[in-house]
Amino acid sequence: MRPGQQILINGASGGVGTFAVQVGKWLGAEVTAVCRARNVELVTSLGADHVIDYTRDDFTRDAGRYDVVFDLVGNHSLTRLRRALKPGGTVLISGGGVSTGGSLIGPMGLAIRAMLVAPLVRRHRILTVDARPGPENLATLRELAEAGTLVPIIDRTYELGEVPDAIRYVEDEHARAKVVIVV
Structure with missing residues (x-):
């Protein structure tokens, strides 16, 4: 780009x-x-x-x-x-x-x-898309996150025992952004 x-x-x-x-x-x-x-x-x-x-x-x-x-x-x-x-x-x-x-x-x-x-x-x-980002790309993403330019968006969080519910939500409800599993 x-x-x-x-x-x-x-x-x-x-x-x-x-x-x-x-x-x-x-x-x-x-x-x-x-x-x-x-x-x-x-x-x-x-x-x-x-x-x-x-x-x-x-x-x-x-x-x-x-x-x-x-x-x-x-x-x-x-x-x-x-x-x-x-x-x-x-x-x-x-x-x-x-x-x-x-x-x-x-x-x-x-x-x-x-x-x-x-x-x-x-x-x-x-x-x-190559799923293996190189160290330079990861460093850039870290810098963007630290600067607040790249902000992770979390839709919902689930406990580890609720993983099946989390998967259902992602598949059936068209989750927005990230769904997080709390360990």
């Missing part, structure tokens, strides 16, 4: 999405957050410039075009995600989220397809 670029974050009110909105703003991007209506105030408070309510609008069918589409949900095909990009733009896929089509491999199917298709695509870049 470079200052002034436009990023769309699909799943902006989730555990990773709330951090992505904040990091996007820190990098100087114009951030569009995709979430449901009940989370508009949350993502706006984190710095989102624009919000799309996915229950009313489909960003892959809108006229908006972005330099980066960061997909944390996995509810759109690669073709549809690429439709929301500017020429030369990047789709960034994170494993997790919901399955698109009920495949045996679940939501990882989109990430696997992205890795297979990426070398064949000329007009856009397709990347998957």
